Amino acid sequence: MARPTGKIWARLLKRRLPTSLWGRALLIIVLPVSLMQVAVTWAFFEAHWETVTARLSEGLAGDIAWAVESYRDNPTPENLEELAGRAEESMELSIALREGASLPTRPRPAFFAALDRSMERALSDRLDEPFWFDTTRYPAFVEIQVAVEGGVLRIYAPRERAFATRGHIFILWLGGATVLLTAVAILFIRNQVRAIERLADAAEAFGKGETPDFKPHGAREVRRAAHAFLDMRERIQRHIDQRTALLASVSHDLRTPLTRLKLELAMAEPSAQTRAMQADLAEMEHMVDEYLAFARGQAGETAEPVDIAGLCEAAAADARRLGVDVTVKARPGLTAVVRPGGLRRALANLVDNAAAHGRAVRISARTLPSRNVEIAVEDDGPGIPPEKYEEAFTPFSRLDESRNQNRKGVGLGLAIARDVARGHGGDVVLSRSELGGLKAAIRLPA
Numbered sequence: 001m002a003r004p005t006g007k008i009w010a011r012l013l014k015r016r017l018p019t020s021l022w023g024r025a026l027l028i029i030v031l032p033v034s035l036m037q038v039a040v041t042w043a044f045f046e047a048h049w050e051t052v053t054a055r056l057s058e059g060l061a062g063d064i065a066w067a068v069e070s071y072r073d074n075p076t077p078e079n080l081e082e083l084a085g086r087a088e089e090s091m092e093l094s095i096a097l098r099e100g101a102s103l104p105t106r107p108r109p110a111f112f113a114a115l116d117r118s119m120e121r122a123l124s125d126r127l128d129e130p131f132w133f134d135t136t137r138y139p140a141f142v143e144i145q146v147a148v149e150g151g152v153l154r155i156y157a158p159r160e161r162a163f164a165t166r167g168h169i170f171i172l173w174l175g176g177a178t179v180l181l182t183a184v185a186i187l188f189i190r191n192q193v194r195a196i197e198r199l200a201d202a203a204e205a206f207g208k209g210e211t212p213d214f215k216p217h218g219a220r221e222v223r224r225a226a227h228a229f230l231d232m233r234e235r236i237q238r239h240i241d242q243r244t245a246l247l248a249s250v251s252h253d254l255r256t257p258l259t260r261l262k263l264e265l266a267m268a269e270p271s272a273q274t275r276a277m278q279a280d281l282a283e284m285e286h287m288v289d290e291y292l293a294f295a296r297g298q299a300g301e302t303a304e305p306v307d308i309a310g311l312c313e314a315a316a317a318d319a320r321r322l323g324v325d326v327t328v329k330a331r332p333g334l335t336a337v338v339r340p341g342g343l344r345r346a347l348a349n350l351v352d353n354a355a356a357h358g359r360a361v362r363i364s365a366r367t368l369p370s371r372n373v374e375i376a377v378e379d380d381g382p383g384i385p386p387e388k389y390e391e392a393f394t395p396f397s398r399l400d401e402s403r404n405q406n407r408k409g410v411g412l413g414l415a416i417a418r419d420v421a422r423g424h425g426g427d428v429v430l431s432r433s434e435l436g437g438l439k440a441a442i443r444l445p446a
Contacts, residue, residue: 022193029185037174053118053163060142060161061122063091068129068146068153071097075149094156101152103132103145119162135162195222199229204425206233254288303424306343308334308373312363315347324355330365336373336444338424343442346420346428349413350377350440357381358437368443372426376441378433389430393418417442 018024070083080097087093116135123131123144130147137143142162144155195218202214216226262281268274309330316326347363354361358379365375384392395415417440418428426444433439 021196022189025189025193026186029189030182033178033181033185037178041171041174050118054122056160057118057122057162058125060157061119061126063087063093064123064144064146064155064157065126067093067095067155068127068148071148071153092158092161096154097148097151098145098154099151103130103147103152107132108134108136135159192219192222195219195226199226202226203229207422207425255285258285258288303337303339305335306338306340308336308365308375311340311344311347312365312375315344315351316363318348319351319355319361322355324351324361325359326351326355326361326363328363330363331367334365334367334373338444339420342420342423343444346417346442347375347377349417350428350442353377353413353440354379354381354438358435360435362433362435373444374441375444376439378435378439379437380433380435381437383432383437384430386432392430393428414440 018027067083067087071080080095084095087095119133119135119142123133127146132145134143138156138159140159141156142159144157146153146155198214198217199222202212205212214226214230216223216230218226258281262278265274265278265281309328309332312328312330316328319326351361351363354377358381360380362378363375364378365373368374393414395412414428421428421442421444424444426442429441429443431439431441
């Protein structure tokens, strides 16, 4: 079924319109002013300029008709000389006879067709003889040729006798006013848009874990939005601090009885039961560490330039000490401004996750065509179905149907990695690995 034509045009127009507030605000100001200037210019030429030009052309055509009739009544050199003198003195017309000549056959149209139309109409109404005219060859004169007995009567008339020559002054004034109004609009709109841009930059910086020095300014509505943002930032920061303090306190309180149990089991007689209890305690301690890491996020850490290749090598070395087969393929000298502790924790989580579900792990780092930095961790495990990719980032999710049960973790590895990546302005993207398993890629702004 074909779409309605109106909707198609509306969609095409929407695609052509500017998407930024700066462009739309400028369009709102400049477009009406431009349309008004065009309407005024059209009304001026339609109602005034063409009317005045038509009157001037009719007056000139009348003088030419008089000169042609006077010569036709007495086509002698003496009469022509007297006629030319009277015309030049009282009408500013220069008249000469080109004996044996004929009218030109090629017209010379003017840039503004209205000039030729007015002249053509006026001469046709007043002259019975064939004629030809040119309004383009001479800047200050108009040439008219009329066929008479014995040749062609050539007449030169001042341009201001045929046309209203001051129309361009009006256009220049309109153009100058449009430029001035546009410049003023640009200055004021830019000042207002800058306040909104600063608010957007402050919100983006806060989303990355930074605390920018931001003060509300601009229009009243923009300042109101800025104050609301500052209040929201304080509430969110307070909530984060409370959550971190709560989990830190719980972690601290849990570590004391866990330590006592570990000591008691260490002093007990070795047996299968004590070994099972020690494994359970190790798992509980690891769970507490993951909860605290997830809650702590990247608080208190500042960004700095980091050697990505060295970071990948360090993560691989840590994994090899645990018996994991890890290979590294990273471009030397690749750096990015990141929070090293947070990125190290995210990379370690991805490596641990890959090692838990595969036998071989590969870490690679490269620069993408978009100039972003990509750190990819791949494994040769069973992988995850594409429709489960987003679900894999849900905290405490394990996806037991497609991956082996993660006995050691609590389903926070990918969630922590994505939280760290988004805190840097990037993201974690999942895809199919060339090794056959899962590929988890951390993409960060360069």
